[in-house]
């Protein structure tokens with residue numbers, strides 16, 4: 001029973017990190033209707049900045065620079081690349097983001113080489129034990145931080161003028177422009193927010209028990225794709241639920257792998273995609289999505 | 297505005313600066329499609345001016361040119377000038393037009409269906425340059441005009457009836473406290489009673505000091521509201537004049553007010569006798 005509780009808690013914690021990434025993904029999709037395949041490279045950029053600066057600056061300032069840096073990279077991608085293609089078909093734009101992703105990831109993995117960089121976080125490998133259940137401090141920190149950030153984001157989305165502009169632009173760009181919404185700013189803001197959230201996620205993808213930031217980190221970030229898709233690409237609630245579903249599925253499948261060997265190895269990595277496929281078969285727009293990808 | 301008054305005193309074309317809106321020789325194209333040709337039109341300060349015309353006449357195109365949203369449709373103003381309160385507005389971005397005091401109620405209402413009524417109204421205020429107090433004042437005024445919107449504040453706009461959505465669309469545009477309100481077929485798809493209510497509201501908005509440019513296919517309604525009217529036909533101003541004169545003119549009566557005289561009836565019979573070419577073409581296939 002305690003194994004199950006541990007797996008579940010770890011899964012929820014990982015899931016909240018995936019939710020952070022998926023949320024950024026959904027924000028970009030809602031604001032611009034572009035599926036952003038460059039998301040994992042934004043995450044890698046934020047993580048790399050934090051990792052390379054924490055020795056000199058200390059952890060918290062380095063994290064702040066990493067978050068700000070990823071936001072700037074996101075904004076720069078929007079400003080220098082996406083804006084040039086405004087008015088193009090959305091599938092063209094999605095392919096452009098693949099190009100951006102390849103460029104950024106290639107440069108970052110070249111810099112990383114085969115290194116595994118620690119991010120210098122203060123939690124180390126200490127473990128919290130309550131009764132028979134023990135969970136790493138990093139996992140608790142991840143869950144608390146993600147929950148706070150997501151709460152903050154949703155409140156801003158709902159109550160601030162920024163949120164109203166964002167939702168108006170998502171629903172109808174032309175009508176939003178008639179209301180005086182600056183679409184360029186909305187889309188710039190979406191990319192910056194997505195970058196910042198991804199940088200925070202980078203931290204929690206690379207802390208204990210993971211060894212540190214390495215090339216494979218961007219692969220871990222890819223798990224946010226099934227999270228966003230199964231939740232419904234245009235739904236913020238969907239991103240949260242999707243993130244948690246993927247985290248828990250992955251954790252349970254990995255934990256009980258030895259009991260499931262008849263299904264072959266590596267089930268933990270595969271399970272999120274199986275769940276996504278199953279959900280999409282029943283609800284093609286995702287759990288909370290209101291429209292399918294190809295909308296009229 | 298003190299500035300324009302000052303000009304008005306000295307300029308030999310004093311009446312020009314008294315126009316809230318003046319469009320001169322505007323041509324608009326959607327790629328190769330020419331949708332407006334040399335349209336010249338004025339909206340005097342404080343007036344209600346109507347633009348009539350059938351489907352595809354270019355009415356919505358005119359409003360898009362004013363609000364600078366042609367680019368969303370692949371169109372552009374190819375020549376001509378648009379001035380508002382003496383200032384050129386034909387090179388501005390949409391948000392600057394709103395800030396200059398021109399708001400539009402687009403064709404088909406276009407409320408943000410997934411947002412609440414209250415958030416729709418907040419969206420309308422996004423382009424306003426006024427203070428917090430001014431925005432609160434605009435909201436109070438809008439709720440006074442449309443009490444139903446205060447009752448439904450928390451409801452999703454998509455769930456409102458067509459008439460309520462039209463009220464919301466008008467209210468949303470008023471949130472920016474415009475000096476000129478552009479209305480694209482506000483009576484479209486409304487029952488006569490609701491259309492009459494919208495007409496009353498437009499009169500009320502105008503009485504409170506907002507100039508109105510009203511685009512309509514419902515000529516009877518538009519000519520009752522307006523003091524001056526233009527008739528657009530395939531992108532050109534075919535007729536213009538004081539609303540009362542246009543309402544009395546044979547051509548407008550026949551084509552837009554549904555008053556059938558003998559010639560029109562004869563035309564219609566002749567049209568029925570000749571089979572439409574489209575049908576023959578379909579039969580050949």
Ligand SMILES: Nc1ncnc2c1ncn2[C@@H]1O[C@H](COP(=O)(O)OP(=O)(O)OP(=O)(O)O)[C@@H](O)[C@H]1O
Pocket residue numbers: 326329330331349350351352353354355356357358369370403513
């Ligand atoms: N995006 C577009 N691309 C090409 N042509 C267009 C486009 N939008 C409108 N047009 C053309 O421009 C002309 C004017 O269209 P517009 O929508 O302004 O007419 P309208 O007077 O508003 O008609 P309705 O009463 O049906 O709304 C039409 O011939 C139309 O086919």
Ligand SMILES: [Mg+2]
Pocket residue numbers: 355356357403480
């Ligand atoms: Mg129209």
